[in-house]
Each structure stands twice: as C-alpha cells, then as structure tokens.
Amino acid sequence: MTLREACREGAVRLRKAGVPEAELDAWYLLEWASGVSRSHYLAYPEEKLGEEQERRFSEGLAKREKRIPLQYITGEQEFMGLSFLVNDQVLIPRQDTEILVEEALKYLKPGMRVLDLCTGSGCILLSLLHFCPEAEGTGADLSRGALETAGRNCERLGIQAELVQGDLFENIEGTFDLIVSNPPYIRRAEIQELMEEVRCREPYMALDGHEDGLYFYRRIAEEAPRYLKPGGLLCLEIGFDQAESVSGLLRDRGFDEIETVRDLAGLDRVVRGRRGPGETEEKEN
Numbered sequence: 438m439t440l441r442e443a444c445r446e447g448a449v450r451l452r453k454a455g456v457p458e459a460e461l462d463a464w465y466l467l468e469w470a471s472g473v474s475r476s477h478y479l480a481y482p483e484e485k486l487g488e489e490q491e492r493r494f495s496e497g498l499a500k501r502e503k504r505i506p507l508q509y510i511t512g513e514q515e516f517m518g519l520s521f522l523v524n525d526q527v528l529i530p531r532q533d534t535e536i537l538v539e540e541a542l543k544y545l546k547p548g549m550r551v552l553d554l555c556t557g558s559g560c561i562l563l564s565l566l567h568f569c570p571e572a573e574g575t576g577a578d579l580s581r582g583a584l585e586t587a588g589r590n591c592e593r594l595g596i597q598a599e600l601v602q603g604d605l606f607e608n609i610e611g612t613f614d615l616i617v618s619n620p621p622y623i624r625r626a627e628i629q630e631l632m633e634e635v636r637c638r639e640p641y642m643a644l645d646g647h648e649d650g651l652y653f654y655r656r657i658a659e660e661a662p663r664y665l666k667p668g669g670l671l672c673l674e675i676g677f678d679q680a681e682s683v684s685g686l687l688r689d690r691g692f693d694e695i696e697t698v699r700d701l702a703g704l705d706r707v708v709r710g711r712r713g714p715g716e717t718e719e720k721e722n
C-alpha cells in the first residue's frame with residue numbers, strides 16, 4: 438500500500454466510524470505509524486509503506502474507530518510548544534489552557550514557589566517551570582496514575598518538580614507565591630452531552646465539577662488563602678459561563694484585584710485574584 442492509498446483508506450474507515458475530522462486524523466495516524474513527515478508525504482505519495490508501518494497504522498485506525506482520542510493512541514500532545522506524554526489517566530491538555538499559563542507567567546518570577554492543583558499530565562506546572570526555570574514547583578493530584586504521568590513528563594522535559602498525591606491541599610505544606618489550577622468544572626448533568634471521546638474516554642474525575650460545576654472552585658477559594666503568601670496570586674481556569682460565580686467565591690474569601698481573562702475566542706477563560714493583606718491566617722512562613 439502506498440502512503441497516499443493509506444491516507445485515503447484511513448480517512449474512509451474513520452469517516453464510516455463517525456469520527457469528526459476523519460481526513461486529518463487519518464493523516465496524523467499515518468505520520469505516527471510511518472514516521473513520514475508531511476513534506477515527505479507530499480513529495481513521495483507513491484512510496485510504499487513497510488509491513489510493520491502498515492500494521493501499526495491499521496492498529497491505530499482500529500483504536501480511533503472505537504473513538505479512542507488520537508492523543509491516547511499516539512501518546513502525546515503538544516502544549517505551550519512542548520511535547521507532553523498523555524494516556525487515559527490524564528486529561529488531554531487543551532489549547533485554551535495556554536491562556537492560564539500565559540497569565541501565570543506574567544506574574545511568576547525566579548525564586549517564587551508555585552503550586553498546581555489537579556495537575557493531571559503536569560502540562561500547566563511544567564510549562565511554567567520550563568519558561569521560568571528558576572521558580573520552584575509543586576503539583577498535586579488525587580490520581581496516582583496522573584501523578585505517574587506527570588513524573589514521566591518531568592523526566593521527558595528535564596524539569597524538576599515536586600509531585601504530591603492528595604485531595605487538593607490535603608498533603609501540601611508551606612506557602613506559595615502563585616497557585617494555579619484547571620480543576621474539573623463540568624456540571625455533572627452536562628457530562629453526557631460531551632463528545633464521545635471526552636465523555637467515554639477521558640478520566641471522569643478530571644471532568645466532573647459535581648452538580649453545579651463549582652465544587653472545586655469553592656474548596657480552592659476557601660483553602661487557598663492559607664497557602665498563599667500575602668499578596669500572592671490565585672489563577673484559575675474556568676468554563677465560559679463561570680466567571681461571575683468564581684469571582685464571587687474569591688470575593689467572599691477576601692481576594693483583591695479579581696479579574697477575568699478571555700481566551701482567543703473572546704470567551705471568559707481565567708479568573709485571577711490576589712490574596713488580600715487582611716487575610717492573616719496560620720501557615721505563614
């Protein structure tokens with residue numbers, strides 16, 4: 438089978454299985470299975486696939502036909518220009534989340550301590566540490582499978598970070614200059630409306646924001662002041678319709694300078710706030 442034939446046949450198979458963007462996914466799977474670049478493909482479409490490449494391509498297609506996300510098949514996703522390992526233990530990093538990282542990077546300086554709650558693949562924390570290598574970072578997650586993946590991403594990217602298993606702040610010690618999080622925030626009743634790849638294949642616990650979607654924001658807003666240095670920044674990714682509720686939660690907990698940041702589509706994407714000087718709870722150092 439030639440490269441061109443493989444690409445065509447792959448697209449047909451995926452389209453039949455109802456995969457959105459079948460042509461594109463067929464190409465990505467071919468690239469992954471054959472190691473052939475796009476420019477090579479365009480120059481030599483009649484080149485033959487090797488037996489092993491053909492087998493790998495067909496296996497990839499079979500998985501994608503079952504609506505396993507492309508990134509779980511190829512095992513990676515780019516985020517902030519870095520390549521992260523992903524698997525079914527972690528949410529696939531979303532481009533929208535780069536807004537949160539960019540916002541946090543405006544604040545993060547060498548020597549600062551940053552905490553990432555619900556770190557998943559580690560994409561947020563490790564991007565921050567890649568672009569601000571002299572900061573110190575901790576990532577927390579309830580899921581051991583997620584932390585193991587985050588650990589492998591540390592090695593892959595050559596970044597040192599502390600990874601802590603626990604329920605939000607459960608096993609976190611000390612105080613931080615910056616706390617970031619992209620917690621699960623989908624309303625429970627809305628999970629069933631998501632596309633099959635997300636609803637059936639990504640970790641349910643990475644999606645589920647409980648009844649009103651705000652469960653984790655409530656808990657983070659309540660506990661964060663104890664773990665933030667005075668004037669420290671809390672930066673949260675939110676769903677497009679959650680800015681008002683999440684800002685309100687921060688206001689209730691005494692945060693100052695609360696602001697909403699929009700994404701490239703003009704949708705509310707991040708809420709940030711600074712720990713007010715009035716908060717003088719324990720745990721300061």
Ligand code: GLN
Nearest residue numbers: 528556557619620621643
């Ligand atoms: N922090 C990770 C990410 O943004 C995981 C988020 C989650 O599991 N909800 O991709």
